[in-house]
Amino acid sequence: MNPNAVTTPVIQDRESLEEFSDTLTEKAMELAQTLSSLRKTPNDPRLIDEMFRIVHTIKGDAAICKVELGVLIIHPVESLLARYRSGELNFSELAADALLLTIDRLELAVESLLQNDPLENLRLAQLVQYMEKAAETTPAAIDSLYAELIETVTGYSPAIVDMPTDKVTATAEKPSSPASPNVGSDLQFFRTLSLQLETYSPLFKGRTTRILRLALETNRITSTPVDPVQLEAAIYLHDLGMMLLPEHTWLKRGHLTAEERLSLRSHPNFGANILKRIPGWSPAAEMIAQHHEMPDGSGYPASLKQHEICPGAKIIAIVDAFEAIMLKHIQKGKNISILRAIAEINACDNQFSPEWITPFNTVIRRTVEHTATP
DSSP states (O other): OOHHHHHSOOOSOHHHHHHHHHHHHHHHHHHHHHHHHHHHSTTOHHHHHHHHHHHHHHHHHHHHTTOHHHHHHHHHHHHHHHHHHTTSSOOOHHHHHHHHHHHHHHHHHHHHHHTTOOOGGGOHHHHHHHHHHHTTSOTTTHHHHHHHHHHHHHSSOTTOOOOOTTOOOOOOOOOOOOSOTTHHHHHHHHHHHHHHHHTTOGGGTTHHHHHHHHHHHHHHTTTOOSOHHHHHHHHHHTTGGGGGSOHHHHTOOSOOOHHHHHHHTTHHHHHHHHHHTSTTOHHHHHHHHHTTOOTTSOOSSSOOOGGGSOHHHHHHHHHHHHHHHHHHHHHTTOOOOHHHHHHHHHHTGGGSOHHHHHHHHHHHHHHHHHHHOO
């Protein structure tokens, strides 16, 4: 394998790449559903044949659309699945995780190419190398190889188990309220507004609680550098501005038009400006205004850089993106594991402030380990 062909691929035909992206989304969904069934009946020949067919189709589509990157990533997967078809290898949970991770990485790579984003953080070269080894390694050693692959590519141990998205738990202490007599009633009002946002889609149910717990715990394990009460208020209202936009824009599935993207970029200021008018909540308003800023200055609405973004906004950016990734996969009909979601966050670490990535990873690890404990 030529590493440059994987890490710095050349787009030969953008229209064909977009076409491949659309078909890949469809086939990735089919593969996830097939693997879900295979987990229940391992080594079912019919399901393994179906899995091989899907992967073979993805590779063929990549070749037709001149997406060399797709061919390079999928080719060793196809060789590996041929061994399962022959009965040489027995299907396992680690095999499922490795296969899903590979397809996830291909989807992320194609999305990055379409957006002209770099691919270095996806660790595609290492992924392909491990898959090439898996296509040749002995049955006795293959699960160990899968575990090594997953940890190398994601930074996470594959011992992590799946966790329902409505049961995120944390151990954050109840934040201590400032001296203002209105804090309790204000927070209750803010939470009511946040819960109102959840009514716009059944997929949003429990969203406020999930994001709040992750944010407070990420803050707590770093000795609480952000005022937890202000952070709580900001979590409740960071997407309040969405409700001031046309529903067809912010609830839209699929690609947004340039005009729709511009409209969405106004929502942080809408929410922040509302909160600024309530005495005592200026720090929370600042977090809301900045939660879509990025360290390299490519965020919005003010194109702030790393040192200009307040810590609370940096926390919200990560937990909000994590929730969005989980929601994105649910909308596609996929059951996504926490491992795959956190891997996607880590692959986009240039989007987030690096000093908060490791604490957030720690929170997720502790959360899943706690959930997995009998």
